[in-house]
Amino acid sequence: MNGIPCILAVHEGLFTGKDIHINGDHVYTTAIKYDPTRNTITLRHTFSHEIVLTKEEIMTARSTIVTNKLRNQMLWIEPTNTTITPSKISNFSKESIGVTLHHAFNDRMSNFGLTALTKFEKMLRSTSKQGWLTLFQNPKHFVNACYYVNYWITHNTDGAAFRYMYSTYLDFLFSELNDERLKQSCDLFNQSARLWIELSNYALSLKPLQPLNKNLEELTICFDSLHAYKNKISKIQLEKTKVIETIDLDAEKVKHHFTQMSRIVRNIKEIEDEALAYLQEYHQQIK
Structure with missing residues (x-):
């Protein structure tokens, strides 16, 4: 080596x-x-x-x-010059925030970007062929939809769609560069993170779904071997199957549940619109 x-x-x-x-x-x-x-x-x-x-x-x-x-x-893992200077931080902030803005406003991005939030909010309350009120009426589709909203937000990120992580990064940039726009955006992404957690928890808030939420939380902090981890996943899938077989659903329950989720998504979008506006202004003016 x-x-x-x-x-x-x-x-x-x-x-x-x-x-x-x-x-x-x-x-x-x-x-x-x-x-x-x-x-x-x-x-x-x-x-x-x-x-x-x-x-x-x-x-x-x-x-x-x-x-x-x-x-x-x-x-x-090759050694490199790790000296951090204000100039390096400033240059990197422009580059990294540029990537953030590109993803947030790129129509082709499907996961967690601002464009995706706009589509998600509409689909949750839509009765069109592609709307959630049409696609996820039956128990199997409804339970899976709610399960994977929670899974992808909580288990596959920092617990809040990476908003806490990004807020921490912006807080670091603010401490080094002292630009108030970074601080404003940081605080807004912190608020957004709390709403992502609310959305994730609400997705599995119906009483029959609550055990799935608890088990996914435990899975997120699982530090066992890969074999034990896979066993936990298998048990959750079996439990999910039981919920699908026993849950009592009707069209009104489904509509109420998805409508409430859409309101949370709308609130997230409003906050992140403002947060990204601060970042756009910063990105355009930084030298």
Whole structure:
């Protein structure tokens, strides 16, 4: 490795005590040292102590993972000049905020951008063929729609559609660049984050759906092995199937539920409209 650490995929059994069988699931780890005399490689895995394995053990743990293309891939962590200057921060802020604005107003973006929010809010209360009031009337479709709203907002992001994370980033920029527009946008995205959480929780707020919400929250903070994680997912899917079979739904309940969700989305959009206006002004004026 020539003294340069690298990230690589290995069979999860290397760290969970499971047998390393063919076509196993992978996890990523970091190789930090190679000893050619002893033919060993030292790994630093998550928060554990250093683990020393033979080169052959690593090769076996690589060749048995199910995803072929990862078996020979590595990501090298090259040293670089990490000196942070006000000029670098200013330049990077313009570049990164430019990307944010591009995604927010790009019609082709379908996840969490401002354009998507406009469409989402309309679809939630629409009775057209593509409207949620038409598409998700039956129990299976309704439960799945509500489940995945919660799943994608909470479990697949920072818990609030990445709004808390972005607010933290804007707060850092404000502390370094002292531009009030960054602070205003930061505060608004903080408000927006709370509404995203409200939307996520409301999606599974009907009494039969509440256990799914609780189980997804537990899954989000699950630090077990990949095998245990998959078992939790399987149990949630079974529970979801039971809910679909027993939930008592009618058109009025569905309409009320989606109408309330659309109001939350509208509130999110109004706040993020204002937040992005501050960022647009900043982006246009920064040198």
